[in-house]
Amino acid sequence: xxxxxxxxxxxxxxxxxxxxxxxxxxxxxxxxxxxxxxxxxxxxxxxxxxxxxxxxxxxxxxxxxxxxxxxxxxxxxxxxxxxxxxxxxxxxxxxxxxxxxxxxxxxxxxxxxxxxxxxxxxxxxxxxxxxxxxxxxxxxxxxxxxxxxxxxxxxxxxxxxxxxxxxxxxxxxxxxxxxxxxxxxxxxxxxxxxxxxxxxxxxxxxxxxxxxxxxxxxxxxxxxxxxxxxxxxxxxxxxxxxxxxxxxxxxxxxxxxxxxxxxxxxxxxxxxxxxxxxxxxxxxxxxxxxxxxxxxxxxxx
Amino acid sequence: xxxxxxxxxxxxxxxxxxxxxxxxxxxxxxxxxxxxxxxxxxxxxxxxxxxxxxxxxxxxxxxxxxxxxxxxxxxxxxxxxxxxxxxxxxxxxxxxxxxxxxxxxxxxxxxxxxxxxxxxxxxxxxxxxxxxxxxxxxxxxxxxxxxxxxxxxxxxxxxxxxxxxxxxxxxxxxxxxxxxxxxxxxxxxxxxxxxxxxxxxxxxxxxxxxxxxxxxxxxxxxxxxxxxxxxxxxxxxxxxxxxxxxxxxxxxxxxxxxxxxxxxxxxxxxxxxxxxxxxxxxxxxxxxxxxxxxxxxxxxx
Numbered sequence: 001x002x003x004x005x006x007x008x009x010x011x012x013x014x015x016x017x018x019x020x021x022x023x024x025x026x027x028x029x030x031x032x033x034x035x036x037x038x039x040x041x042x043x044x045x046x047x048x049x050x051x052x053x054x055x056x057x058x059x060x061x062x063x064x065x066x067x068x069x070x071x072x073x074x075x076x077x078x079x080x081x082x083x084x085x086x087x088x089x090x091x092x093x094x095x096x097x098x099x100x101x102x103x104x105x106x107x108x109x110x111x112x113x114x115x116x117x118x119x120x121x122x123x124x125x126x127x128x129x130x131x132x133x134x135x136x137x138x139x140x141x142x143x144x145x146x147x148x149x150x151x152x153x154x155x156x157x158x159x160x161x162x163x164x165x166x167x168x169x170x171x172x173x174x175x176x177x178x179x180x181x182x183x184x185x186x187x188x189x190x191x192x193x194x195x196x197x198x199x200x201x202x203x204x205x206x207x208x209x210x211x212x213x214x215x216x217x218x219x220x221x222x223x224x225x226x227x228x229x230x231x232x233x234x235x236x237x238x239x240x241x242x243x244x245x246x247x248x249x250x251x252x253x254x255x256x257x258x259x260x261x262x263x264x265x266x267x268x269x270x271x272x273x274x275x276x277x278x279x280x281x282x283x284x285x286x287x288x289x290x291x292x293x294x295x296x297x298x299x300x301x
Numbered sequence: 302x303x304x305x306x307x308x309x310x311x312x313x314x315x316x317x318x319x320x321x322x323x324x325x326x327x328x329x330x331x332x333x334x335x336x337x338x339x340x341x342x343x344x345x346x347x348x349x350x351x352x353x354x355x356x357x358x359x360x361x362x363x364x365x366x367x368x369x370x371x372x373x374x375x376x377x378x379x380x381x382x383x384x385x386x387x388x389x390x391x392x393x394x395x396x397x398x399x400x401x402x403x404x405x406x407x408x409x410x411x412x413x414x415x416x417x418x419x420x421x422x423x424x425x426x427x428x429x430x431x432x433x434x435x436x437x438x439x440x441x442x443x444x445x446x447x448x449x450x451x452x453x454x455x456x457x458x459x460x461x462x463x464x465x466x467x468x469x470x471x472x473x474x475x476x477x478x479x480x481x482x483x484x485x486x487x488x489x490x491x492x493x494x495x496x497x498x499x500x501x502x503x504x505x506x507x508x509x510x511x512x513x514x515x516x517x518x519x520x521x522x523x524x525x526x527x528x529x530x531x532x533x534x535x536x537x538x539x540x541x542x543x544x545x546x547x548x549x550x551x552x553x554x555x556x557x558x559x560x561x562x563x564x565x566x567x568x569x570x571x572x573x574x575x576x577x578x579x580x581x582x583x584x585x586x587x588x589x590x591x592x593x594x595x596x597x598x599x600x601x602x
Contacts, residue, residue: 075521083522117511118518148480148514164514166479173474178467179449206506206544210418213449213465217419220376221384243507 007031007058009065011290012051012106014072015123016040019050023058027291031058039071039078047078048100063103067095067294069126069286073108083113083120086159090128091289093296109293112159119164123286124150127257130289131280132157140253143270143277145262147172149241151248163248165241168262171234180212180233183219188227189261191268197235198242198269205243211236238269249273255280306332308359310366312591313352313407315373316424317341320351324359328592332359340372340379348379349401360405367407368396368595370587371424374409384414384421387460391429392590394597410594413460420465424587425451428558431590432581433458441554444571444578446563448473450542452549464549466542469563472535481513481534484520489528490562492569498536499543499570506544512537539570550576559583 007023007030014020017038023031037050051066058064073081073096081096095107111122124144132138132154142152147168153160175184201208215233218224242249249270255278256263267277308324308331315321318339324332338351352367359365374382374397382397396408412423425445433439433455443453448469454461476485502509516534519525543550550571556579557564568578 113518113522115522118515118522120518120521163511164518165510166513167510169479170513173478177474177478178470205509206541208506208509208545209466209468209538209541210464210545212467214419217414217421217465220421221414221416221419237510240507241510244509244511 006061007064009067009294010055010058011287011294012066012068012070012072013123013126013286013290014039014068014070014077016071019054021051021055022287022290023055024287024291024294027288029287033057039074039076044078047072047098048102048104051106052102052104059104063105065294065297066104066106067109067290067297068098068106069109069290069293070123072098073111074122077108078106079108081108081110084110084125086112086114086161088112088159089157090125090132090159091293091296093300095293095297107293107297109290112162114162117163119162121150121162121164124152125159126289126293127282127285128152128154128159128289129292130285130287131255131257133288133292134280134285135255135278138253138255140255141248143249143254143256143258143266145256145258145266149266151245153248163245165245167237167241171237174212174233174237175230180216180229183216183224184226184230184233186226186230188225188230190225190228190231193228194231194235194238194265195268195272197232198239199272201236201239202242202269202273205240208236208240234265235269238265242269242273249275254278257285258282306359307362308332308365310368310595311356311359312588312595313367313369313371313373314424314427314587314591315340315352315369315371315378317372320355322352322356323588323591324356325588325592325595328589330588334358340375340377345379348373348399349403349405352407353403353405364404364406366595366598367405368410368591368598369399369407370410370427370591370594373399374412375423378409379407380409382409382411385411385426387413387415387462389413390459391426391433392594392597394601396594396598408594408598410591413463415463418464420463422451422463422465425453426460427590427594428583428586429453429455429460429590430593431586431588432556432558434589434593435581435586436556436579439554439556441556442549444550444555444557444559444567446557446559446567450567452546454549464546466546468538468542472538475513475534475538476531481517481530484517484525485527485531485534487527487531489526489531491526491529491532494529495532495536495539495566496569496573498533499540500573502537502540503543503570503574506541509537509541535566536570539566543570543574550574555579556581558586
């Protein structure tokens, strides 16, 4: 059964907090592995050993090409993979080789940048490329929920424009580290409170600043339950994001690329606005994108 | 010179992070002391020793009344001083005695609450009472910048309504703990960047959510200086607050109760809107308020 673990190539998604790898045969996943050795915790010379140790079981028969996306290609990463400027396809065949001392052959996919308004992405371009592999010819808008949610306008196979919102990070900071942390404790969720809060800030986004402390006061004065306050905090932030991103979703063909609670929250927020969304699994899109990059690499002259 | 340090009473401002005390003779400050033993770091039985140790040098000749304001009176504080509900005067003579085991006589000033929209304050009511002592008959709006900035509508000696904004805390979280921390590092300040950002979110508050990540992207793509990004972050947040608090300041008689950079930032943000502000020192107002409480206590039947 050794053959089973001898891949053609290795797919890697290397973000700020996690390193995930898949042993691939063509587009088929043979095996998977992950570690918490994300870009954020590594110095420049820490990348090669972190990767080598994670994938050593797959390279016993000799090195195979590695294709990686994500923050590994940032200025603070293993090697800077220069941004490609939109409008452009999400991916091209110019992958940046990482400096290695052992026999690894690691290529890093470039992120995308936008001059005005200034914006950047790293990792999402690979998911976008994968989404287009899975949905050829698709025109419309992608909503990519995450720590930094991206809204992406796609047309004729190109990324036309995009915008990043720090909604996920704001929610994490406010719920873990602010005066609201006791008010929104636990994991509970009250969807009615979420929807009401979304509609509040979607209609009056300027209210966000003033409504946050109201959650704390509501708990002190009216004993509002934590699951209500937690869902309301999320709803206030998502509603404010939807108010700002309205040109991206209003009357558009929309897909949400994400999984779990967060992706569902965006869908639940958009449904009352008459927007219907195609839901797409992130990992599937990431792997399709990395596979597309591997094919471009093989076909490159 | 021992007499010099024998006060009539002791004024205390006991917040979440700091404990400050003044040895008073009537309205005159004889001496002052402070420690980092704020409410946030103390368990219920830690308050008495924290205070006793700070003021022992003033009570050698015997105990004197202590009047305290701030988070010391919250549910997590020494003893809960029940909120008084607006509309009401900022202060009355019903001070809450703290449970003590030694001979101290400690009275805590009640905070204020508002039912709809739900809001609370503790400590600011004392500054408001002090402000009214310093400016008898004043009608208008107080802006009280801080971790949680308060806007307070005063009329005929009463607090009519108020609203709290988490702007200061949001700035601290975003500049110390978010992806923006490297972008806004240092203490530099570019006032032009501040004013532009204020006017951006004041005009289009829904833009806040989308403009935050733009600071990071601006640094990556255009090498924006940290002092510009730092001032812009502050400006975006203050502008969004001003958009939400517009009914409080538009065409109103306004005073800013605060000191230093933060109070000046609010003044600089409001000046281009044609609003002129009376600037009032916080400590002066706090002491005037605590003195007023001490007098109410003495005059009480």
